[in-house]
Amino acid sequence: MTWDLDTLCHRRVRYDDLMPCRNAFIDTRSPGSDRKENFTIIGPGVAESTDQHVHISEPHGFNVGGARQPDGCLNSQHSHEGAEVFVVHTGRWRLFFGPDREDGTLDISPGDVVSVPTHMFRGFEKLDSGIGFLWVVLGGDDPGRVRWAPNVFELAKQYGLVLLKSGRLVDLDRGEPLPEDAELETAPDAEEIARLVTPSPDRLAQCLVRHEDLRPNPSSMLAAPGVEESSVIAPAASGDGFGPGPIVGWWPHGFHLRMLRMAEGSHTPEYHCEEPEVIFVQSGRVRLVSKAGELVLETGDTFTSPQHWDHQILADIDTELVMVRGGDAPSGPQKRC
Structure with a gap:
């Protein structure tokens, strides 16, 4: 398929x-939670409100979203059925x-990546002053439901919010009626909570990669002068010379996540991917160059590359990109024939 620049622009979501x-x-x-902003960038996400805007609905095998919060703002304790990965874009978080x-805490900073295991309670708070942003990847086209801790239900009742078993949120204070014969979601009981157990600190340590611990793979197909690609999440070996890890996970992910560091003026070889590939600009600015022309990505932008689309990435300044590719064992970048 031939891609024109206008169509490619619609695959870019500016920060x-x-x-x-x-x-x-x-x-x-x-x-404490009333100042947070939730974003669904690719896929349906896990939002309970029909007000949630979806930027790109095309199925990828994974979802991409975001959370933006000021200092002191909380995201309440909840559990996920599928993979939930946090890439810290800005701010310090706990x-x-x-x-x-x-059951303990974990502090994360810009560039850190953590994949929180499924079926355990987690929440997070923005620690430092100002606004912070987490870029989030969720496993699967349907990432499933969020399961809230008991105290979340108790607080919600005081503020006129009711969650239905269907996953829909009803705002009684805004005059939204409860549907006839609606079944209300109930808080998890002691037996369910006992099943949603927090792994040991040693196991949780296997789910975190610090920004300073990234290690480039010189065998990467994208490696070039000034270009380094590091694996972050890899459930299994890929087809382009990357082995499993450092984050493997004992639960399904359905995608690989890598970091691509590019020095000013550097560029990748021309390549395409057979699987979905999503690019997030952690810092810097790049140009995606193809037969269609040039598409600029700035810090905080998200772009989903068409499958089998030949292109190069050129860095105008020192840049760091997050690359997510679909599948447990993707074939990875392929050079143009």
Whole structure:
């Protein structure tokens, strides 16, 4: 397929054009959580509100979203059925584990990547001053439902929010009626909570890669003068010379995540991917160059590359890109024949 520049532009989501939802979840009015913004960039996400805007609905095998919060703002304790990966774009954050935040914490900073295991309670808070942004990858085309801790339900009732078993959020304070014969979601009981156990600190340490610990693979097909590609999440070996890890996970991911560092003036070889590839600009600025022309990506932008689309990446300044490729064992970048 031939891609024109206008069509490619519609596959780019500018950071400044992100459309937030401020009532995405049942904790939207809970004290400390009422200032957060939720974003669904690719795929349906896990939002409970019909107000959530989806930027790109095309199925990828994974979802991409984001969370933007000021200092002191909380995301309440919850559990996911599928993979949830945080890439820290800006700000310092603290993850809390356990239904009542009793099972420990983990502090993360810009460039750090953490994949929180499924079926355990987690929440997070923005620590430093100003606004911070987490870029988030969720496993699967349907990432499943969020399961909230008991105290989240208790607080929501005080602020007129009710969650249905279907996953829909009803705002009673805004005059939204409960559907006839609606079944209300209930808080997890002691038996369910016991199943959503927090792994040991040693196991959780296997789910984190610090920015300073990234190690480039010189065998990467994208490696070139000034260009280094490092593996972050790899459930299995890929077809382009990367082995499993450093984050493998004992739960399904359905994608690989890497970091691509590019020095000013550097460029990758021309390549394409057979699987979906999503690029996020962690820092810097690049140009994607193809027969269609040039497409610029700035810091904070997200772009989804068409499959089998031949292109090069050129760095105008020192740049760091997050690259997500679909599948447990993707074939990876392929040079143009």
